[in-house]
Amino acid sequence: MKYKAKESYKKLPMTENYCHYKSASTHLRLMAGLWVECDPPKELLEHLEPEKKASK
């Protein structure tokens, strides 16, 4: 599933953002405002916006 960073994600310290979860590349892509395919830890879910699936 793809996620985009909310403003709150961008304010997280290094010890709490995606760098802490061993993926600096995911962090940098999120910080760039991109939709990123990832499987976030539950601690980060409130700071990420999931992609809405198109309704049929």
Added chain:
Amino acid sequence: MAIAADFITKNNVNVYIGTEVTLGIGCLTAGVWHTAPVTDYSIQDIKAPLELAPQRANTSTQPESGAIHNRTQQLWEISLTMRGTAAVIDRMCLALFGDGTSPNALLGNMPAQKTYVNGVTNDIPVTILFENAAATAASIDQHYIGCMCTGMELAYAWGTDGGEMSCVATFVTGYLPVEIALVPATPTDMNGTPFNIKNLTATGQGFGGADLLVYGYSLSIQRAVQRGGWIDTTYAPSGYSVGPYEVTGNLTCKRDTGSDTVATNTSTGIALAITDGTLVIAAPDVMIENLTTEIGDVDWKHVFAYRAFFDDAAMTNPIVTITTA
């Protein structure tokens, strides 16, 4: 005085990599430790650059007062040669550019963090422990705290080490090496089956889509690490500055029609791919730095030296991606 009876042997030394919580405070016994499957390593003991004052006129010799050990510049280098397992590669990528979960991607705008400060929480610096390696037998173990990874080279070739991939990782630290007894409580072994060149898929290796018959391959990711300032009488650093990165390597292949199609002078990036179906190294934008021909009685070879870049279209484009699972 008498000559000490103790001695150290390589076959009695285990090497562990510990994840630090705070830069400058070594990983504790109960911390996160990984056992490194090393085949070779090098360490450095306590020393500092010896600097000399200008030569005084009317003397041709050097006085003691004109010499100083400049401890503000002390940096110790540790090198580990490990078997190229997925766990080793993931752990070294984490130490080198912050990605430790496959696929490990080095992006154009890395590193995410450019400075590391003593005493500040961060889990990128590591403690490297050489169990049973202390020069003083009573101290037992040698460990290096606050180590920063400066480079990693992955390499394998037919006819070398059974085709097994090796991972050479280098670290530096500005903190004094410490001899002390320290035993990781529950280390995770980074053992496993190393990647082997014999498993490369029949096609899919090469530059710009040309299928090459690969005899040997290497990927080197290097970065500078500089120490800044000092904080106490041990001259431990105030912190480190890291970067920039350089990604280079070599690919040796059969010299044939396929290798002849590789663009070597067009100033345009071409894609590099190496794959065995599990290990996939992809660098979408490389240029050939040098091309040589190895001449043999049979099977002439092309040796491509390459350098990898990121596509300027976006800073988040990857320079290289290493998939290990």
